[in-house]
Amino acid sequence: MRVGTDELADIALGATVLGTGGGGDPHVGRLVAEQAIEDCGPVEMVHPGEVDDDELVLVSAQMGAPTVAVEKLPGGHEPVTSVERVEKELGRTADYAMPMECGGINSTFPFAVAARKGIPLVDADGMGRAFPELQHETFNVYGVDGTPAAVGDEHGNTTLLETDTNERLEWLARGITIRMGGVAYVTDYPMSGREVNDTAIHGTMSLAMDIGRAIRTADSDPVAAIRSATANSIYGDARTLFEGKIVDVRRRTEGGFVVGTVEIDGLGPDDGTEMTIEFQNENLGARVRAAGSDDPGEWVATVPDLITVLDRETGDPVRTEALRYGARVQVLGIPTPEIMRTDAALDVWGPETFGLDTQFVPLAR
Amino acid sequence: MRVGTDELADIALGATVLGTGGGGDPHVGRLVAEQAIEDCGPVEMVHPGEVDDDELVLVSAQMGAPTVAVEKLPGGHEPVTSVERVEKELGRTADYAMPMECGGINSTFPFAVAARKGIPLVDADGMGRAFPELQHETFNVYGVDGTPAAVGDEHGNTTLLETDTNERLEWLARGITIRMGGVAYVTDYPMSGREVNDTAIHGTMSLAMDIGRAIRTADSDPVAAIRSATANSIYGDARTLFEGKIVDVRRRTEGGFVVGTVEIDGLGPDDGTEMTIEFQNENLGARVRAAGSDDPGEWVATVPDLITVLDRETGDPVRTEALRYGARVQVLGIPTPEIMRTDAALDVWGPETFGLDTQFVPLAR
Numbered sequence: 002m003r004v005g006t007d008e009l010a011d012i013a014l015g016a017t018v019l020g021t022g023g024g025g026d027p028h029v030g031r032l033v034a035e036q037a038i039e040d041c042g043p044v045e046m047v048h049p050g051e052v053d054d055d056e057l058v059l060v061s062a063q064m065g066a067p068t069v070a071v072e073k074l075p076g077g078h079e080p081v082t083s084v085e086r087v088e089k090e091l092g093r094t095a096d097y098a099m100p101m102e103c104g105g106i107n108s109t110f111p112f113a114v115a116a117r118k119g120i121p122l123v124d125a126d127g128m129g130r131a132f133p134e135l136q137h138e139t140f141n142v143y144g145v146d147g148t149p150a151a152v153g154d155e156h157g158n159t160t161l162l163e164t165d166t167n168e169r170l171e172w173l174a175r176g177i178t179i180r181m182g183g184v185a186y187v188t189d190y191p192m193s194g195r196e197v198n199d200t201a202i203h204g205t206m207s208l209a210m211d212i213g214r215a216i217r218t219a220d221s222d223p224v225a226a227i228r229s230a231t232a233n234s235i236y237g238d239a240r241t242l243f244e245g246k247i248v249d250v251r252r253r254t255e256g257g258f259v260v261g262t263v264e265i266d267g268l269g270p271d272d273g274t275e276m277t278i279e280f281q282n283e284n285l286g287a288r289v290r291a292a293g294s295d296d297p298g299e300w301v302a303t304v305p306d307l308i309t310v311l312d313r314e315t316g317d318p319v320r321t322e323a324l325r326y327g328a329r330v331q332v333l334g335i336p337t338p339e340i341m342r343t344d345a346a347l348d349v350w351g352p353e354t355f356g357l358d359t360q361f362v363p364l365a366r
Numbered sequence: 367m368r369v370g371t372d373e374l375a376d377i378a379l380g381a382t383v384l385g386t387g388g389g390g391d392p393h394v395g396r397l398v399a400e401q402a403i404e405d406c407g408p409v410e411m412v413h414p415g416e417v418d419d420d421e422l423v424l425v426s427a428q429m430g431a432p433t434v435a436v437e438k439l440p441g442g443h444e445p446v447t448s449v450e451r452v453e454k455e456l457g458r459t460a461d462y463a464m465p466m467e468c469g470g471i472n473s474t475f476p477f478a479v480a481a482r483k484g485i486p487l488v489d490a491d492g493m494g495r496a497f498p499e500l501q502h503e504t505f506n507v508y509g510v511d512g513t514p515a516a517v518g519d520e521h522g523n524t525t526l527l528e529t530d531t532n533e534r535l536e537w538l539a540r541g542i543t544i545r546m547g548g549v550a551y552v553t554d555y556p557m558s559g560r561e562v563n564d565t566a567i568h569g570t571m572s573l574a575m576d577i578g579r580a581i582r583t584a585d586s587d588p589v590a591a592i593r594s595a596t597a598n599s600i601y602g603d604a605r606t607l608f609e610g611k612i613v614d615v616r617r618r619t620e621g622g623f624v625v626g627t628v629e630i631d632g633l634g635p636d637d638g639t640e641m642t643i644e645f646q647n648e649n650l651g652a653r654v655r656a657a658g659s660d661d662p663g664e665w666v667a668t669v670p671d672l673i674t675v676l677d678r679e680t681g682d683p684v685r686t687e688a689l690r691y692g693a694r695v696q697v698l699g700i701p702t703p704e705i706m707r708t709d710a711a712l713d714v715w716g717p718e719t720f721g722l723d724t725q726f727v728p729l730a731r
Contacts, residue, residue: 086528158534160542161526163451169523173545177525180541 002207004122005043006035009112011213014318016108018212018227018333019205021307022321023283024104024131025063033077034109037116044112045121047097049203052194056096058123059084061114061188062107064135064152064174066259066282069183079155079186080110081117086151086159087188099123099197101138101189103205104131105320125201127190129236129341130307132350133258133282135171140190142346143200150174150189154181179257202340208234216316223316224331237336237366242287242301243276244269244313247328252321258282263310263324265332266292276301276332279357280321284308286357287332300362303352305342307335336364367572369487370408371400374477376578379683381473383577383592383698384570386672387686388648389469389496390428390435398442399474402481409477410486412462414568417559421461423488424449426479426553427472429500429517429539431624431647434548435471444520444551445475446482451516451524452553464488464562466503466554468570469496470685490566492555494601494706495672497715498623498647500536505555507711508565515539515554519546544622567705573599581681588681589696602701602731607652607666608641609634609678612693617686623647628675628689630697631657641666641697644722645686649673651722652697665727668717670707672700701729 004012013027038044052058061080088094098115100108103126115122127138141147147167152174153159160177164170170189178185192200211230219226228239245265252261260281267274271289277298278287287308290298302308310319313329340346342363352359369377378392403409417423426445428435453459463480465473468491480487492503506512512532517539518524525542529535535554543550557565573596580591593604610630617626625646632639636654642663643652652673655663667673675684678694705711707728717724 156530156534158529158538159527160538162524164523165521169521173523173525173542176541176545177538180538 002046003043004046004112006038008210009034009109011210012206013105013109014216015209015213016103017105017318018309019209020104020131021283021309022280024102025106027105029074030106030109033075034112036077037113041116044115046124046206047121049123049125049198049201052097052123052197054193054195056194057093058097058099058192058194058197059087059095059188060099060101060190061111062101063110064178064187065184066254066257073182073184076155077113079153080114082157083151083153083186083188084114086153086161087149087191090149090161091191095120097121097123100126102126102128102131103209108209123197124206125203126205127201129202129205129337131283135174135189136167137350138190139200139202139340141167142349145190145192145196145200147189152177152185152187154185175257202338231335235338239333239335241331242334243332244271247324247326247330250324259322281355285355286352300359302334302364303357303359303362304355305337305350306364309333334364336366367411368408369411369477371403373575374399374474376575377571378470378474379581380574380577381468382470382683383674384574385469385496386648386674387645389467390471392470394439395471395474398440399477401442402478406481409480411489411571412486414488414490414563414566417462417488417562419558419560421559422458423462423464423557423562424452424460424553425464425466425555426476427466428475429543429552430549431619431622438547438549441520444518445479447522448516448518448551448553449479451518451526452514452556455514455526456556460485462486462488465491467491467493467496468574473574488562489571490568491570492566494567494570494702496648500539500554501532502715503555504565504567504705506532507714510555510557510561510565512554517542517550517552519550540622567703596700600703604698604700606696607699608697609636612689612691612695615689624687646720650720651717665724667699667729668722668724668727669720670702670715671729674698699729701731
């Protein structure tokens with residue numbers, strides 16, 4: 002299918018729901034991609050199954066703390082620069098662009114790459130949500146080498162990395178991102194069509210578009226619209242985990258991430274209870290307890306399942322850097338696809354890997 | 367001339383004098399280069415004038431805090447790895463190896479590169495001493511682009527950098543070095559023979575060898591031997607700035623550097639006075655005042671001139687990470703060559719650039 006600026010707007014909105022609090026500002030990514038589509042025309046989006054086994058697919062993403070990203074806007078060439086740095090190293094050009102993650106900025110940026118380079122985009126990604134680190138990709142879980150990878154900044158400075166492990170890639174790229182001012186642009190896991198087919202999460206961009214359209218066209222109940230949009234996907238049914246008012250947000254920028262907790266006092270059906278959500282760029286886990294209790298509460302959802310905070314009235318997703326005191330919110334849980342819940346996947350992004358003291362508490366699919 | 371293990375030992379010792387407190391542990395660099403020479407034979411060392419204009423010269427060095435470097439020893443292949451990463455990027459092999467700086471480890475490491483790659487080494491460097499940062503090279507002062515540059519670690523992980531300025535190269539490479547554990551191996555400023563001829567400080571390795579031999583063969587007065595070895599060089603005459611006993615060392619590892627001050631109480635001719643030396647990996651400036659005075663004292667020598675702390679008995683140079691309470695020392699000053707004292711050079715490495723509140727106080731040449 003062809004993705005023009007209208008489809009892009011829906012993808013940006015829907016991917017922010019899948020971004021589970023992270024993945025950057027959808028408005029920024031959308032502006033960059035819109036400009037590219039206006040300059041170069043719409044982008045052809047293809048299913049992973051349409052990519053030949055030996056064709057080259059290059060993913061791209063913005064990397065860094067969302068709190069910094071909203072202050073340090075890209076000009077539009079940044080994602081292309083890191084893609085072309087890897088192309089130069091490989092001695093061939095990319096046949097397809099692809100997003101690395103679902104998230105406001107990172108689902109739309111790759112459309113700018115595709116438009117400006119005149120190549121199609123693969124309807125898939127490597128996280129099925131947003132995650133904070135580069136090893137948090139199905140490509141890593143299922144054996145793809147993350148390098149050669151490029152990290153570039155808005156001045157055209159680039160670093161090309163070759164590492165022994167994908168965790169080391171993350172560690173070095175994160176250090177470079179911090180030195181580049183807290184935000185940088187990365188291309189990693191260069192893949193063949195075969196590898197994409199075997200390891201990517203298929204259809205996530207068209208799902209994002211469906212979710213975005215559902216929110217946009219919902220009459221009165223945007224959450225019901227999101228539920229209905231996810232019902233026929235490889236994800237499970239979305240459900241409301243909690244409704245309430247934000248009463249505290251603790252947030253700090255640490256090691257290049259925004260980390261913290263948000264406290265929500267229950268309203269309506271959740272009156273008399275409290276929810277705490279922990280986040281590192283993205284929402285990681287949510288616990289519920291009786292109001293005023295000293296007990297930390299029961300885990301009701303954890304990474305890798307999606308925990309998305311929505312504005313209670315409009316259904317618009319609220320990213321972790323935009324959480325604020327007093328906001329009325331609805332917390333949505335969306336069960337992740339099977340490929341993200343295997344033992345191999347949980348070894349990479351289960352709750353313990355983020356320091357949460359719980360095993361994965363899967364939402365029923 | 368041919369440099370075997372005997373000549374190498376003298377270069378290691380003499381370069382540590384020129385290293386002005388920095389440049390790493392000469393013993394480590396010597397072991398690595400000795401092994402390479404034993405494996406592959408002696409190294410042919412040539413004057414910069416012997417290099418053809420269009421031949422390729424690649425410099426290499428260890429980068430990081432000396433306090434970390436003494437704990438994290440190299441296996442021997444590290445400097446070759448970063449040289450070969452730049453070769454791969456340039457699509458040609460180096461015709462010559464060359465040191466980046468004068469200093470214990472960094473004057474001898476490049477001999478390991480030369481031996482293992484079977485290429486000659488250019489008798490020159492880009493600092494004429496040791497300096498803490500990658501823009502502190504005559505190559506940068508006189509207009510050479512620092513990139514493509516490679517930074518690698520002991521596991522074979524590499525990053526290849528392309529930057530808009532050489533200061534940015536330093537900033538990013540330092541961040542990468544910190545993430546690589548505080549020590550890494552760098553190749554930067556890939557140069558033609560013509561550029562080496564125009565911008566390098568000529569003859570520094572043979573001068574280091576002369577100084578090392580002078581200390582080794584001195585009968586009773588090693589400092590007089592050093593003076594005599596420098597007298598006929600492009601450097602000015604060495605002179606004693608101070609004699610005394612170290613009474614305090616303040617040292618911290620910060621931002622990937624070892625920074626601090628050393629306090630010396632005068633002995634012999636300097637009885638009744640005190641010297642303070644400030645350092646950042648290398649000695650940067652020395653002040654002298656009356657004993658017990660609250661006044662910070664007069665600057666008697668500053669960067670870029672060489673301030674080298676020697677063991678008062680043996681004449682062995684003492685690096686900043688080895689300064690310790692109670693040591694009897696003699697502080698030597700050596701005026702730097704003209705190429706290191708131009709206005710363009712002082713803009714890059716004058717005392718103010720290191721935060722010292724003085725202009726350059728040149729030692730008479």
